Amino acid sequence: MNGFGEAIRSFAVTLWVSRKSRKSFERWQTRALRRWLDRDLPLAPFYGKPARRLGDLPITDKSLLMANFERFNSAGVSADDAWPAAAGDGRLGALTVGASTGTSGNRGLFVISQAEKYRWLGTILAKAIPDLLWRRQRVAVILPQNTGLYDSARQSKRLDLCFFDLTLGPEHWRAALEAFAPTVIIAPPRMLRHLATERFRLSPLRVFSAAETLDPVDRPVIEAFFGQRLDQIYMATEGLFAVTCRQGGLHLAEDSIFFEFEPVGDGLVTPLITAFRRRTQIMARYRMNDLLRLSSSPCRCGSPLRTVDEIVGRMDDAFRLASARGPLLITPDILRNAVLKADRRIDDFRLVQTAPEAVELRLAPDLADDAAQAAFSALRGLFASRQATAVVDLIRAPLPLDIGRKLRRVECRLPAEPAP
Ligand SMILES: [Zn+2]
Numbered sequence: 001m002n003g004f005g006e007a008i009r010s011f012a013v014t015l016w017v018s019r020k021s022r023k024s025f026e027r028w029q030t031r032a033l034r035r036w037l038d039r040d041l042p043l044a045p046f047y048g049k050p051a052r053r054l055g056d057l058p059i060t061d062k063s064l065l066m067a068n069f070e071r072f073n074s075a076g077v078s079a080d081d082a083w084p085a086a087a088g089d090g091r092l093g094a095l096t097v098g099a100s101t102g103t104s105g106n107r108g109l110f111v112i113s114q115a116e117k118y119r120w121l122g123t124i125l126a127k128a129i130p131d132l133l134w135r136r137q138r139v140a141v142i143l144p145q146n147t148g149l150y151d152s153a154r155q156s157k158r159l160d161l162c163f164f165d166l167t168l169g170p171e172h173w174r175a176a177l178e179a180f181a182p183t184v185i186i187a188p189p190r191m192l193r194h195l196a197t198e199r200f201r202l203s204p205l206r207v208f209s210a211a212e213t214l215d216p217v218d219r220p221v222i223e224a225f226f227g228q229r230l231d232q233i234y235m236a237t238e239g240l241f242a243v244t245c246r247q248g249g250l251h252l253a254e255d256s257i258f259f260e261f262e263p264v265g266d267g268l269v270t271p272l273i274t275a276f277r278r279r280t281q282i283m284a285r286y287r288m289n290d291l292l293r294l295s296s297s298p299c300r301c302g303s304p305l306r307t308v309d310e311i312v313g314r315m316d317d318a319f320r321l322a323s324a325r326g327p328l329l330i331t332p333d334i335l336r337n338a339v340l341k342a343d344r345r346i347d348d349f350r351l352v353q354t355a356p357e358a359v360e361l362r363l364a365p366d367l368a369d370d371a372a373q374a375a376f377s378a379l380r381g382l383f384a385s386r387q388a389t390a391v392v393d394l395i396r397a398p399l400p401l402d403i404g405r406k407l408r409r410v411e412c413r414l415p416a417e418p419a420p
Pocket of ligand 1: 245246247248249250251299300301302303
């Protein structure tokens, strides 16, 4: 089957599955997972044989996967082969490889086949803009690097897709973006916010936040500027995980991923993912670093796919403090809310744990002093209420747009804890 055939088939399957009842969906998913465990999982040398049950397999994570890259893919691609290709045009023979933009030492690699690339495209279109495809759309993708994922769509009849390199900076391509006049924009929230504050001349029909956690503080700024609801495409090196539906529900991509959830307290979970429609890079019970709050009720759009209320941030950005009652973990959402709720005038900040007992709060110099003091006091109050030992340092400094790295307003810079 050629690429477009694969994309169209995947588009159709995605829509078909979204109309099933939950019960019938679960039957379909169980069968698909079973087939994958029998037929595809053994292709990776790390596994080598079918698994009787998913739960029999070990939990995996990024460090294990990266240290044994060639044993987790069926194409025999080693990390040494993949890195140079990822740094170049992303092509390695007939395969596409790419890397995440994380800090060095913490970057993830992926490898997918041509068919998987087109399948991914069909899936994302079916989830994000199925209702718009009756006429040709101009889609602008503003992301750190063109991983080759988007090449597949460039010449299609329904889509005109244009990639803008985030790392070059918006001044480099502002004129080209405005001339392209995208009807759909996909970009990290900090870039969408920059488009808004710099008043780019754009009038998209739909705007998606992608590649970074969407902080609630950015949403109103972006929505007010574009006059559109801000939707989300939650994806990472590891794949596509969730997309907002037309009713505003953020649906997990359970039609390609089987999710297990590990509770971490405060109603939050971290997912273990099994990508049961991929057969080049095999990912089973892979522990994600993200913190999710699952919704308790189904979405009114009728899709059987579960929804999440919020992607809260990353587990490794939780602050790890000492307290009178022993080690304490405070998740990014609690820290963020303490700062934002302290004063309505605060619409940006950085909060970094720099040492086991030291926390830095950065606020822009033009924020009123009493607002800054309120945030400072709120944080001290939060730590005191949990009997945590932490010294908060308030720093007044500009918070410029950083195109070189992902924006994390709450960040823990302690060395990673050894895996449990
Ligand atoms: Zn929905």
